[in-house]
Amino acid sequence: MTGVVSxxxxxxxxxxxxxxVLGVQLANGGGxxxxxxxxxxxxxxxxxxxxxxxxxxxxxxxxLGVDGAAxxxxxxxxxxxxxxxxxxxxxxxxxxALRAGLHDAVDRMSEEGTLPKASELTxxxxxxxxxxxxxxxxxxxxxxxxxxxxxxxxxxLHRTIDDLDLREMLANLDDPxxxxxxxxxxxxxxxxxxxxxxxxxxxxxF
Amino acid sequence: MRRxxxxxxxxxxxxxxxxxxxxxxxxxxxxQHLHTTVGEVAWVLIAFNLVLAVVAVPTAMVFARxxxxxxxxxxxxxxxxASAWCALAGSIEVLIAARCLQAVGGxxxxxxCLELLVAAxxxxxxxxxxxxxxxxxxxxxxxxxxxxxxxxxxxAIFVVQVPFAALAVPAALLVRGTDALTDDRHxxxxxxxxxxxxxxxxxxxxxxxxxxxxxxxxxxxPATAAVTVSVVPVAAVVAGPxxxxxxxxxEVEVAVGCFLIAGGLAALAIPPSAHLAWxxxxxxxxxxxxxxxVDRLTAHAMEMRLPRAHHAGWTITxxxxxxxxxxxxxxPVFTGDLEDAQVPAQEAITSLxxxxxxxxxxxxxxxxxLGDRLTGERxxxxxxxxxxxxxxxxxxxxxxxxxxxxxxxxxxxRAATRAFRDSFLIGAGxxxxxxxxxxxxxxRRVEP
Numbered sequence: 001m002t003g004v005v006s007x008x009x010x011x012x013x014x015x016x017x018x019x020x021v022l023g024v025q026l027a028n029g030g031g032x033x034x035x036x037x038x039x040x041x042x043x044x045x046x047x048x049x050x051x052x053x054x055x056x057x058x059x060x061x062x063x064l065g066v067d068g069a070a071x072x073x074x075x076x077x078x079x080x081x082x083x084x085x086x087x088x089x090x091x092x093x094x095x096x097a098l099r100a101g102l103h104d105a106v107d108r109m110s111e112e113g114t115l116p117k118a119s120e121l122t123x124x125x126x127x128x129x130x131x132x133x134x135x136x137x138x139x140x141x142x143x144x145x146x147x148x149x150x151x152x153x154x155x156x157l158h159r160t161i162d163d164l165d166l167r168e169m170l171a172n173l174d175d176p177x178x179x180x181x182x183x184x185x186x187x188x189x190x191x192x193x194x195x196x197x198x199x200x201x202x203x204x205x206f
Numbered sequence: 207m208r209r210x211x212x213x214x215x216x217x218x219x220x221x222x223x224x225x226x227x228x229x230x231x232x233x234x235x236x237x238q239h240l241h242t243t244v245g246e247v248a249w250v251l252i253a254f255n256l257v258l259a260v261v262a263v264p265t266a267m268v269f270a271r272x273x274x275x276x277x278x279x280x281x282x283x284x285x286x287x288a289s290a291w292c293a294l295a296g297s298i299e300v301l302i303a304a305r306c307l308q309a310v311g312g313x314x315x316x317x318x319c320l321e322l323l324v325a326a327x328x329x330x331x332x333x334x335x336x337x338x339x340x341x342x343x344x345x346x347x348x349x350x351x352x353x354x355x356x357x358x359x360x361x362a363i364f365v366v367q368v369p370f371a372a373l374a375v376p377a378a379l380l381v382r383g384t385d386a387l388t389d390d391r392h393x394x395x396x397x398x399x400x401x402x403x404x405x406x407x408x409x410x411x412x413x414x415x416x417x418x419x420x421x422x423x424x425x426x427x428p429a430t431a432a433v434t435v436s437v438v439p440v441a442a443v444v445a446g447p448x449x450x451x452x453x454x455x456x457e458v459e460v461a462v463g464c465f466l467i468a469g470g471l472a473a474l475a476i477p478p479s480a481h482l483a484w485x486x487x488x489x490x491x492x493x494x495x496x497x498x499x500v501d502r503l504t505a506h507a508m509e510m511r512l513p514r515a516h517h518a519g520w521t522i523t524x525x526x527x528x529x530x531x532x533x534x535x536x537x538p539v540f541t542g543d544l545e546d547a548q549v550p551a552q553e554a555i556t557s558l559x560x561x562x563x564x565x566x567x568x569x570x571x572x573x574x575x576l577g578d579r580l581t582g583e584r585x586x587x588x589x590x591x592x593x594x595x596x597x598x599x600x601x602x603x604x605x606x607x608x609x610x611x612x613x614x615x616x617x618x619x620r621a622a623t624r625a626f627r628d629s630f631l632i633g634a635g636x637x638x639x640x641x642x643x644x645x646x647x648x649x650r651r652v653e654p
Contacts (some may be wrong), residue, residue, distance in 0.1 A: 016468070017491060033476075034550075035479055035553070036558070038553050038640055050606075058566070077560070078556040081560065082552055082556055086577075195458075
């Protein structure tokens, strides 16, 4: 009997030790210590920005837009972001998906009521706009309700997205000044066209 | 004379066997200093083990026709000279050549020191001292190499070996009572040597991969890695008295040792985080297994077999064939897995940067710097800190930036840990195959 205990002692001790160590490792998450898995871009998730005004709005639209584009392309937003960051020549499918994703983002924010009104962005937009001082002063003097009635944020954004050369923008992601030079005329043009269309609606035959 | 000489021979045995893994922690420094590639620098490790495996048995046969003390002295001198040459090597080709010569001298020294230790201590104690010195050297090699690399330089690993070996040369010449060996009378012990080879391959996973994970994957200093992996030799020392306390047979002890090594390697494959504490218990299992197996198998392969030098040669060959096979199997697996880990790591980093609570322009700046770091170190785990050191953010955003750096570092640790998982599991598999070689019943010869 003593011999059996003696023979079985070491193997039993080894089994207890190995089971104990493996058990403790697994109980504390061993085996799950892996890189973060990319989230499904087709599932809606909250998007926030630390920036305010136009920068904050742009960031939220870009984040939601990349999600939408990734969902359309059936890849993760991280994979799409890396692909776009590492290529000088994005495919037509990527550019089209990105444009569609940005439109979806505008619609989603509009439905959620998270798009700021045009009057909330006017001052900031005018600071950067290439307009004479008299005109800027005149626009600033307009009541917010008049600005909001004349210019709809979602309409301006949709027009801007349609006008933007996304391929060139992607090629200049590392140059904020170049991005500003592309976005600013597109926004100005979008606001002008939006106003013209509003006037057409108000004055038949205009 | 015996009081001084015999410990010198034991130290020489430990040094030669430590050399099989001593450069593991120095490989990144050698790679940088000699401007070489990962593939070439691996040969600093492989060449030594391969040459030692190939020349051990022929070397033992040479001893049969010559005075052991002269050959031993010659081997130790060649080993010392080649160690000095390693330290002076100015190119990877020279270092690899010096390592090959070091292995040839090492083989002569190993076999010779066995004869010299037996002459000094007698058959039983001499053999035990030779086996124990080898186990201590094997287990302590990476620790010593890491500490020397961190404290001085990679060349110091080779320089410190020279005086010990140089002192052993005259000591070998002065030993009396060693004669030329008798003719071969016993066949090599096949089963213990196969088990020894498989376990050496598995232990390569434990010692080689663990230090790589600690230094390259989790970005600890070689000294920290060295102190961490010292758990293995400490546990190996504890294993002997534990086994004696439980009085088990050779087969049970070796089988339990194989099982413990397999369990330890499996546990190393699944750490819950990159905290060093999670490696301690798995290493203790590996160390206990090492202490129960390698010395017992080596002694068993040589016990009652003459001439002992031939059988010592076979054990050296078995061990180093195992190490080379282990490296040959595991190196492509973990380097391939490390390459494959880049995509999930980059995606995880991208996800965290996109969602970071930072100003958009700061995100773009950090992302550009990170991109440079990630693409600049293909095949290696990148150091992201320079990307954050360059970022110029508002004071109120610095805490968020620091948190992002910690989160990204954790993602890299996760990716590296995942990349090493398969290799550790293969190591565990090799230990289980070694266990099978012990469990398969011996075919008994039928007496006519």
